[in-house]
Amino acid sequence: MRSVGSKLELIGINKAYRRGKEQVPVLNNIHLQVHAGEFVTLIGPSGSGKSTLFRLIGGVERPDQGRILVDGNDVTGQRGLISYMPQQAALFPWLSVEDNISSALVTTGTTKVEAKQQAANWLERIHLGGVAKEYPHVLSGGMQMRVSFLRALLMRRNVMCLDEPFAALDALTRADMQRWLLDLWEADRRSVLFVTHSIEEALMLSDRIYVLSSAPATILREIVVPFERPRRADVWKDPAFVQLRLEVLGLLGSK
Ligand SMILES: Nc1ncnc2c1ncn2[C@@H]1O[C@H](COP(=O)(O)OP(=O)(O)OP(=O)(O)O)[C@@H](O)[C@H]1O
Ligand SMILES: [Mg+2]
Known part of the structure; x- marks a missing residue:
């Protein structure tokens, strides 16, 4: 499959915000990659720092520590290199x-x-x-x-960061938009980093999923999603889907 995507790497990202006199850590040593043409999802509790991570990737803010690479080039703090849909x-x-x-x-x-x-x-x-x-x-x-x-x-852009793009939509429109996104993505395989609260959506769309802990966010688990492409609309019936769903639910519930 032809890919026009770039590789995105986050290396040792730390970020804290000041709240009154305190420094509150939000991201704790985050390492992750999106390979060229890959669809990767972040899932984690509310307030775990997902949108913060996107603002760092978009260059709107800078990490306290760590680097952001696109195709091996350090782009930390640079804007305009990715397409970014804020929450x-x-x-x-x-x-x-x-x-x-x-x-x-x-x-x-x-x-x-x-x-x-x-x-x-x-x-x-x-x-x-x-x-x-x-x-x-x-x-x-x-x-x-x-x-x-x-x-x-x-x-x-060669990397697309989408922060809960379908959260506000009704179930039918949401399923339509997921299908539409998958069709478009399969046509040219740009690299996607996607945020959602829906485990089903993550399993339906992604090649890999990073499950984050609550703040300060660390990566609890990296899950490789095994279903073939193009994804069947009824992939949720697959026993492996049900199993993975329970696994992620367990991870999110335990933190
Ligand atoms: N500019 C800021 N100043 C101070 N604190 C901030 C700032 N931006 C985010 N935070 C704090 O960082 C933490 C993470 O926020 P963030 O919006 O990244 O979470 P999230 O994982 O995207 O949550 P949700 O799933 O609800 O969208 C929260 O505690 C938030 O209050
Ligand atoms: Mg958010």
Whole structure:
């Protein structure tokens, strides 16, 4: 399978925040890798530092210790190298929904005319063609998440970091979006680092899963997901799926 993904490595990442006079540790010596073209998920309790880790990878903040490498180059603190979808939908309020999408395409070199056309097509595909000309504030939270997700997807960086992209969606839309993400990902295998609270979603989508402890986060376990690609929609019926689900549940429950 052709891959346009890059390898992402986190080496010995430590991060603490100041709370009053105290330094509160959030990430404790995190080592992880996403290989080129791999789909890797982080799962861990609320407040364990997953979004913090994404802000470090995105270069929005710096780690106290440790390094972040893309294809072997130290990129710690650098912005603009990955496409990053934050947990809260991040759209430009002064741009229409369509222009939010087309501007992402323009940053990757598409001409303005072509970008407008493609944005309209993509919005149809996520069932938002009807609101293309609206401004983000008139959309529901779930709709904004879908647009924000599409934006991150179309930035076409070699590493994509998605922070709970489907959390606000109803079950049916969520299953639709998972399928859609998998289809797109299988077409060009960019490297993905994904955060979710759903064990089923993690098992459905990923090649590997890192289970994090509560803060200060350490990696409790690395799980290789054995199901073949493309994933069958009914993979959840597989006894190995049920077994892994229980294993992760046990790990999350024990911390
Ligand atoms: N800028 C900040 N200043 C101080 N503390 C912070 C800051 N950002 C995050 N924290 C703290 O770091 C810890 C981890 O937060 P983070 O948002 O990374 O967790 P999370 O794993 O993404 O949680 P969730 O699953 O609820 O999204 C929390 O205790 C949070 O209060
Ligand atoms: Mg978070």
